[in-house]
Amino acid sequence: MRAVVRLGLVQARRDRKVLTVWILGIALLGLVTSTAVAGQFGSERERASIITVAAASPAFLFLRGLPDGTGIGSVVFFQGYSFTAVLAGLMSTLLVVRHTRADEELGRSELVGSTPVPRTAPLAATLLMAAGANLVLAVAVAAGFAAAGLPVAGSLTAGAAVGAVGLFFGAATAVLAQALPSGRSTNGAAAGLVGAAYLIRGIGDALGTPDAGLTQVTAAWPSLLSPIGWGQRSRPFTAADLVPLLVVAAAALVLAAAAVLVRNRRDLGASVLHEGEGKDRAGTGGTSLLGLAWRLQRFPLAGWCLASLALGAVAGGLAPVVGNALDGNPALQDLIKRLVPGEQPDVVDLFTTALLGIAGVVAAAAGIQTVLRLRTEEVEGRAELLLAVPRSRTRWLAATLVLAALSVTAVAATAGTAAAVGLGLSGAGSSQGGIIVAAALAHAPAAAVFPAVTSLVFATVPRLGSLLGWGFLAVGLVLGQFGELLGLPVWMQDISPFRHSSAMPVESFEPGGALALTAVALAGAGLAAYLIRRRDLTA
Amino acid sequence: MPSGSFPTIETIRLRKDFGRAAALTGLDLDVRPGEVHGFLGPNGAGKSTTLRILLGLIRPTSGAARVFDLDPWANPVRVHRDVAYVPGDVSLWPALSGSEVIDLLTGLRGGADERLRRELIDEFDFDPRRKCRTYSKGNRQKVALIAAFARPARLYLLDEPSSGLDPVMDAVFRRQVKRVSGDGATVLLSSHILSEVEQLCDRVTIIRAGSAVETGTLAELRHLTRTRFRITAAAYPAMLEALPGVYGLHDDGAGTVFDADAAELGSVLKALAAAGVTGITAAPPSLEALFLRHYTGPDDQV
Numbered sequence: 067m068r069a070v071v072r073l074g075l076v077q078a079r080r081d082r083k084v085l086t087v088w089i090l091g092i093a094l095l096g097l098v099t100s101t102a103v104a105g106q107f108g109s110e111r112e113r114a115s116i117i118t119v120a121a122a123s124p125a126f127l128f129l130r131g132l133p134d135g136t137g138i139g140s141v142v143f144f145q146g147y148s149f150t151a152v153l154a155g156l157m158s159t160l161l162v163v164r165h166t167r168a169d170e171e172l173g174r175s176e177l178v179g180s181t182p183v184p185r186t187a188p189l190a191a192t193l194l195m196a197a198g199a200n201l202v203l204a205v206a207v208a209a210g211f212a213a214a215g216l217p218v219a220g221s222l223t224a225g226a227a228v229g230a231v232g233l234f235f236g237a238a239t240a241v242l243a244q245a246l247p248s249g250r251s252t253n254g255a256a257a258g259l260v261g262a263a264y265l266i267r268g269i270g271d272a273l274g275t276p277d278a279g280l281t282q283v284t285a286a287w288p289s290l291l292s293p294i295g296w297g298q299r300s301r302p303f304t305a306a307d308l309v310p311l312l313v314v315a316a317a318a319l320v321l322a323a324a325a326v327l328v329r330n331r332r333d334l335g336a337s338v339l340h341e342g343e344g345k346d347r348a349g350t351g352g353t354s355l356l357g358l359a360w361r362l363q364r365f366p367l368a369g370w371c372l373a374s375l376a377l378g379a380v381a382g383g384l385a386p387v388v389g390n391a392l393d394g395n396p397a398l399q400d401l402i403k404r405l406v407p408g409e410q411p412d413v414v415d416l417f418t419t420a421l422l423g424i425a426g427v428v429a430a431a432a433g434i435q436t437v438l439r440l441r442t443e444e445v446e447g448r449a450e451l452l453l454a455v456p457r458s459r460t461r462w463l464a465a466t467l468v469l470a471a472l473s474v475t476a477v478a479a480t481a482g483t484a485a486a487v488g489l490g491l492s493g494a495g496s497s498q499g500g501i502i503v504a505a506a507l508a509h510a511p512a513a514a515v516f517p518a519v520t521s522l523v524f525a526t527v528p529r530l531g532s533l534l535g536w537g538f539l540a541v542g543l544v545l546g547q548f549g550e551l552l553g554l555p556v557w558m559q560d561i562s563p564f565r566h567s568s569a570m571p572v573e574s575f576e577p578g579g580a581l582a583l584t585a586v587a588l589a590g591a592g593l594a595a596y597l598i599r600r601r602d603l604t605a
Numbered sequence: 606m607p608s609g610s611f612p613t614i615e616t617i618r619l620r621k622d623f624g625r626a627a628a629l630t631g632l633d634l635d636v637r638p639g640e641v642h643g644f645l646g647p648n649g650a651g652k653s654t655t656l657r658i659l660l661g662l663i664r665p666t667s668g669a670a671r672v673f674d675l676d677p678w679a680n681p682v683r684v685h686r687d688v689a690y691v692p693g694d695v696s697l698w699p700a701l702s703g704s705e706v707i708d709l710l711t712g713l714r715g716g717a718d719e720r721l722r723r724e725l726i727d728e729f730d731f732d733p734r735r736k737c738r739t740y741s742k743g744n745r746q747k748v749a750l751i752a753a754f755a756r757p758a759r760l761y762l763l764d765e766p767s768s769g770l771d772p773v774m775d776a777v778f779r780r781q782v783k784r785v786s787g788d789g790a791t792v793l794l795s796s797h798i799l800s801e802v803e804q805l806c807d808r809v810t811i812i813r814a815g816s817a818v819e820t821g822t823l824a825e826l827r828h829l830t831r832t833r834f835r836i837t838a839a840a841y842p843a844m845l846e847a848l849p850g851v852y853g854l855h856d857d858g859a860g861t862v863f864d865a866d867a868a869e870l871g872s873v874l875k876a877l878a879a880a881g882v883t884g885i886t887a888a889p890p891s892l893e894a895l896f897l898r899h900y901t902g903p904d905d906q907v
Contacts, residue, residue, distance in 0.1 A: 343734050343735065344704065344735060344737075346734055347704055352705055352712070353716075354713075358698075362698065451692055451697075451710070451749065452713075453681075454660050454688065455713035455714050456714060602662070603657070
């Protein structure tokens with residue numbers, strides 16, 4: 067046990083900076099959301115009106131979660147919980163992979179494994195550290211809410227809900243790390259798990275049943291398959307209930323025990339997925355930079371496309387249900403008409419638009435990840451080997467930028483096609499299939515700005531590539547999703563490229579914005595390709 | 606490009622700072638066409654930094670580096686056309702097979718000589734089908750060596766290339782260096798393994814703390830070293846103590862041991878003849894001794 071604590075402290079020390087950023091960032095998001103809700107929707111009446119609209123809108127329910135009353139705390143929890151839980155999940159998965167499979171792959175575990183500590187000690191230490199990090203996160207989130215003036219008891223429950231979800235994903239990742247061969251694949255699978263949990267909760271919530279007053283929605287059964295859905299059932303600011311959180315924590319405990327058990331029985335470095343034999347000779351494209359970029363990126367790209375396929379399928383598959391719910395409820399339709407005067411867009415279109423917007427974010431993430439791969443190549447020393455051949459760095463970067471652009475397009479097109487097929491099969495919605503695909507592709511220019519900016523950072527201050535690349539996406543996302551709520555000045559909201567792409571099919575396509583975004587992306591990429599020649603290769 | 610009119614590699618007062626740390630502090634290096642040049646130094650002396658500058662991967666803080674009379678930072682692609690490189694720490698793509706990496710690297714340089722490629726894989730006793738993730742350090746080294754030697758180049762930059770190789774593979778490696786050298790190529794071989802340099806190199810530059818402390822042919826450098834004598838004599842040859850150029854005289858139980866400067870060998874031998882010596886061994890000046898003398902300060906001379 068002493069060894070476990072000692073190893074845990076070493077691991078915590080290694081992570082102290084990155085965890086501080088995660089925890090403070092997540093807590094700050096909670097604090098800012100709370101202040102904004104209190105400021106913008108100060109009166110009960112104002113809050114009731116937005117909650118009613120949300121309760122009647124499956125798109126809202128899918129993205130945010132379940133409305134649970136009209137108190138300030140309830141509205142804050144509804145607005146922020148799902149995103150916060152996803153962030154807590156990602157923090158925990160990255161943390162666990164860093165100290166388990168990634169260390170194992172790089173041979174660091176071997177060194178620790180040679181010391182007189184039990185085989186499972188490093189894993190136990192990581193799980194302990196993940197538990198500690200999520201405890202601190204829970205307290206920080208609670209403190210953020212409380213600081214904004216929300217009830218202390220409710221704040222603590224809300225913090226615990228976020229922490230419990232983080233803990234669950236930490237433990238689940240520990241299991242994945244036993245089965246998958248590399249840190250990279252484990253990170254991918256774990257992120258996929260977090261995404262799936264968000265998606266499944268979204269489906270359950272979108273299919274939920276509103277109460278008569280439209281201030282509360284009860285989730286449908288799929289939400290019970292998601293730890294994020296369970297966390298939401300704690301209802302911190304109305305009928306606080308810790309039982310769902312205990313269920314999540316118990317599930318985490320079971321997973322953690324399973325991971326430790328497997329680790330104790332398996333060889334160091336071994337994985338369930340066996341490493342097959344490689345190719346005897348390089349195939350076509352195996353001797354070009356673009357071919358190499360493709361070889362390195364094809365599996366991650368497949369993962370991104372799978373995520374956007376799921377989003378598109380949800381949009382296509384859920385739309386008819388969403389439409390029916392409203393059709394069968396004239397009182398609801400009437401209410402929405404009164405709340406939102408003017409021409410009312412089709413509810414199915416609204417839902418599709420929202421989901422395709424998220425697909426745009428996934429496309430941007432795919433692009434960023436493609437570019438950041440170069441940084442890994444540089445840090446791990448492969449760039450040095452590769453760049454000693456007669457090819458310029460500009461070509462090296464250009465090959466990856468081409469692939470990033472293709473990835474962005476492919477991810478967007480996948481979501482659009484899946485949505486179009488789903489909508490076509492069900493006959494729901496007012497838009498033709500072609501329009502839906504175009505709607506998804508309309509986000510591609512905005513998404514392409516992100517890899518272009520990331521490449522610019524990589525070309526100038528490579529060490530900050532990952533931080534600024536993903537940070538820019540987080541800013542874009544927060545500004546896009548929370549900008550109006552937070553009452554930020556328009557110029558600040560306009561920093562997000564997503565603000566400049568057309569939200570089809572609800573809005574009509576506006577070529578000006580798309581052209582401007584494409585120009586920005588091309589300019590960024592071009593500048594990066596020029597500047598990459600002017601810096602040292604660094605580790 | 607004509608060769609012979611200028612050095613294949615030339616650096617003049619080369620300096621490279623990483624933040625406040627100076628990796629190179631004014632390195633002068635001169636590698637002539639067709640020679641195998643040993644680049645000797647301890648860990649952290651600046652050998653890898655020098656090779657990276659020669660490849661144009663990093664830019665010198667001050668001073669000049671020229672390869673084939675070109676500035677490698679300004680013309681990396683032109684320089685790389687004629688260069689084969691083996692980095693000190695070979696990192697490969699985990700999901701690619703060894704064969705794919707060899708094809709990738711040689712392909713980007715214009716394609717491997719298929720016969721050479723086959724022979725090298727055979728000689729290095731290398732299994733190219735496995736994924737790079739599963740290769741040991743020695744096998745990763747083999748990938749880089751096969752890729753470097755499978756296509757002829759004018760200049761081979763080899764950064765501690767035999768680290769991780771067993772003695773049999775090391776012999777294969779040395780044969781390859783001799784082969785390309787015989788074909789007229791220039792080789793810059795960074796190493797801290799002296800026997801390797803002694804066997805392969807025409808000239809040697811010794812680098813310490815970022816600058817060259819010694820450069821020349823092995824014969825020239827040996828001139829600076831001392832011969833180690835071990836003698837047995839009827840009586841302790843006390844008169845050696847008085848001779849100039851004799852160092853570290855002592856009795857180690859099995860005999861009397863001392864080092865003698867090359868310049869004083871004549872007088873040492875005369876003294877020994879007079880001392881009634883019954884047994885003598887004289888070890889040739891090893892590079893080892895030279896090496897140690899340059900690495901250790903003046904206070905702890907060997």
